[in-house]
Amino acid sequence: MEFILIIGVIFILLVLLSFVWPPDSPWAPWWRTSKEVARKICKLSKVGSSDIIYDLGSGDGTALIVAAKEFGATGVGIEIDPGRAFISKMLVAKNKVSRKVRIERKNFFDVNLSDASVIFLYLVPKTLEKLIPKFRKELKKGTKIVSYRYKMDLELIGNSEDLYLYTI
Template sequence: MHLHKLLFVSLSVVSFGIAGCNQQRDFNAQAQPSAPTTQTPSPAPVQSPEREPDVPYVPTPNEVVVRMLELAKVQKDDVLYDLGSGDGRIVITAAQKYGTRGTGIDINPERISEANANAQKAGVTDKVQFRQQDLFKTDLSDATVVTLYLLPDINVKLRPQLFRQLKPGTRIVSHDFDMGEWKPERVVQVQGPTRQHTLYYWVVPEEIPANLK
């Protein structure tokens, strides 16, 4: 074989090899994921709140949570709604302690995400759920117990909705704030870590008094 042909063949083989390596490297780069896929995905994307929360988030001390559930006489067959549920501790505690099914309502998506994580840690996701919702747009008709930690004006604004949606005999417990002219059946003081807390207890009557309609 002539020398110039031999050089041509050798250069062609080398060029083909380089091109092949480059193509393989480009393919591998495309095939490799851009980030690790071993992380646990979030249970749900965090949504934006519909509007600003009605009240600031202040967690209820655990001692008060337990007393609220005792005051409401929560049982396994109850359906508990916590309005302004925050990190979910009331419905989670009810599920752990009594086996109660519960729903937490909060307008803040960060609180909902936190509550879902807490329910997962507590192992009660089969009994509780959390909804990012405006409490004034929430259907409470299947509740047998409702717990609140809102503000006096929000409680009074919510009162017609409670009368309209809740069945007679439904128990309501409010932390620290009453409901205006609707007088509670019981008022209980609970000592927390830093201060004393007041709990108010009502039962939805068969007939709503005229002054409360």
């Protein structure tokens, strides 16, 4: 009985803590993009069938699934957390977009981004700042970058609510 109580208390503490962990920590499952926001991201960045989207820290893959299913885009999700990478692969298959969306369980700092035409980001400012030199080095001129919730020190070309559209 005591054991079950201790497990229960630990579980509740973990759930509470996960609300305050940084959004790009693998321990923060509640920070995610809804389908509705994913649609807004696609509209703001004018995603179409010729686009190759990289979602850096792709979570459960929702944004890429929406981009592929509803806008015809090709997607590459880079996710460091094995649990989320696995779940997103299942969801990609369930949504029948496996031909369009690929999920890689990797650290996005180790992935070359040169074939991206659009980048989706939902990461904390410190990580966004660290990505800027990589973007300047690897991205083609004109590549669009959409950051959800957090601003970046790049050329802003559009904005809608808490979505920020940049180009490089």
